[in-house]
Amino acid sequence: MISAESTDAAEPAGRRSPPTARVVQVIDYLVARPDQRYGLSELARAIGISKPTCLGIVSELVAAGYLTRDRRDKTYGLGPALIAAGRAAQRGFAIGPIARTHLEGLAAACGAVCTASAVVGDQVTILENVTPPGVTLGRTAARAGQSYPFAPPVGLMYVLWGGDDELEAWLRRDPALPVVLDRDLLGRVVEDCRRVGYLVERLTPVGRKLFSLMAGVAGRDVPAELKELIGEVVSSLGERVYLHSETDDDVDYPVSLIAAPCYDGDGHQALVLTLDVGGAISGAEIARRGAALVAVADAVTAEIGGRPPVRG
Numbered sequence: 415m416i417s418a419e420s421t422d423a424a425e426p427a428g429r430r431s432p433p434t435a436r437v438v439q440v441i442d443y444l445v446a447r448p449d450q451r452y453g454l455s456e457l458a459r460a461i462g463i464s465k466p467t468c469l470g471i472v473s474e475l476v477a478a479g480y481l482t483r484d485r486r487d488k489t490y491g492l493g494p495a496l497i498a499a500g501r502a503a504q505r506g507f508a509i510g511p512i513a514r515t516h517l518e519g520l521a522a523a524c525g526a527v528c529t530a531s532a533v534v535g536d537q538v539t540i541l542e543n544v545t546p547p548g549v550t551l552g553r554t555a556a557r558a559g560q561s562y563p564f565a566p567p568v569g570l571m572y573v574l575w576g577g578d579d580e581l582e583a584w585l586r587r588d589p590a591l592p593v594v595l596d597r598d599l600l601g602r603v604v605e606d607c608r609r610v611g612y613l614v615e616r617l618t619p620v621g622r623k624l625f626s627l628m629a630g631v632a633g634r635d636v637p638a639e640l641k642e643l644i645g646e647v648v649s650s651l652g653e654r655v656y657l658h659s660e661t662d663d664d665v666d667y668p669v670s671l672i673a674a675p676c677y678d679g680d681g682h683q684a685l686v687l688t689l690d691v692g693g694a695i696s697g698a699e700i701a702r703r704g705a706a707l708v709a710v711a712d713a714v715t716a717e718i719g720g721r722p723p724v725r726g
Contacts, residue, residue, distance in 0.1 A: 436463055440471050441480065444492050451489035499535070509685055510541035512717055513676065516710045517687065521546040524703060527690040529556055533572050537561040541685070556688075567593045567651055571613050574604060575675040576683045577723060595651055603652040606659055608725075611675075611711075612704040614656040617668035617692065656700070663698035672704050674711040681723035687711050 439461050444452070452460070458468035472490050475481040479495035513530035521528040521544040530542040543558040562568050565587040573584045581604070585595065607613045656667060669691040676685040689707045715721070 436461070436467065437471050437475070439463070440468070440475065441496075444481070444490070445496075448492055451484065451487075451491040453487070453489050457490060509676070509714070509718055513685055513687060513714050514542040514544055516713050516717075517542070517544045520689065520706060520710050523706070524689060525549060526692075529558075529688045529690075530685050531556070531572075531688070532685050533564050533569070534561075536564055538564050538569055538572060565589055566595075570603075570651060571673045571675075571686050572683060574607050574613060575611075575677075575723070580682075593651055596653075599652045602657060603655050606657045607655070610658045610704065611708040613673045614658070614661075614667075614700055614704065615670040615673070616654045616656060617670040617694075618654070658701070658704075661697040661700060663701070664696060666694040666696050667700065668694045669700060672700070672707055674704070674707045676711050676714045676718070677720040677722055679719050679721065681721050684718065684720060685711075685714065687714070 440457070443457070443461055444450075454469055454472065455465060457472070458465045461468070463471075472481055472483070476483050476490070476493065479493045481490050482493045483490055509532070510530055517528040517530065525546055525548070527546070527549060528544045529540055531538055531540045533539075539561045540556045540558050543556065564572065564584070566585060566589040569584060573581045603613075654670075656669070661667060671688045671690050671692075673686050673688045675683045676687060678684040687707060687710060689703055691703070695703075
């Protein structure tokens with residue numbers, strides 16, 4: 415979770431939102447009673463909010479598809495948008511334990527921490543964290559349950575091996591931090607990583623600190639300490655990625671992590687598996703660990719009935 419103490423005019427990190435809490439109360443109340451419908455007065459009374467406030471909340475939820483309103487008896491119940499949201503969350507969290515089983519062997523063999531993560535809603539969420547015996551998680555290590563904004567520059571590996579449309583949609587998101595888009599560099603990164611099946615992220619002290627600070631950041635609510643790092647981090651998407659075509663077997667490279675994708679039945683990225691390195695290893699060792707991680711990712715893909723995407 416973020417530990418920065420904001421010194422500017424930003425909202426405190428732990429501040430609660432009463433209006434948002436009331437929206438959650440409405441949804442939670444109906445989710446707990448999925449077979450029942452309630453009139454406006456009945457619902458407002460049960461939750462303990464005023465009728466006008468309740469009307470504003472349910473009207474917005476109906477418009478978004480999270481609730482439905484029966485025109486005849488004017489009652490409210492759960493809507494179809496919750497089905498899609500629930501399926502997305504269920505898919506992500508259900509695959510996690512499968513990935514964990516396959517990652518345990520790799521983590522033990524490499525003596526390194528492995529993770530499984532996915533995009534859940536608008537956040538990247540760490541679903542599983544596998545730590546081999548004798549290895550202690552560092553302060554900046556990702557932990558199960560942590561989430562990060564799914565917006566540039568965070569999240570490239572979650573669209574890298576999918577379709578070009580998914581990559582472009584991610585690039586169009588409002589950035590979580592200022593970023594420069596170098597199309598030529600990004601194109602080389604995409605081509606290289608799709609060809610070898612994995613991504614290799616450079617190890618930099620600033621990069622590790624950035625990853626740690628981004629944990630728990632919601633939307634664009636960036637803490638002051640993180641803003642101070644903006645001038646120090648790489649300015650362009652893809653700069654922190656080693657290209658396989660530009661590494662030599664007998665040269666050591668400081669590597670942060672290696673990542674590889676798992677796919678669902680439609681050929682979309684379902685998970686990203688990572689193998690932590692956190693040190694300098696040779697180009698030959700990068701290739702060996704990358705191939706091992708891809709083999710694990712392929713095994714997870716096969717077990718969940720997935721398939722790689724078909725590219726033109």
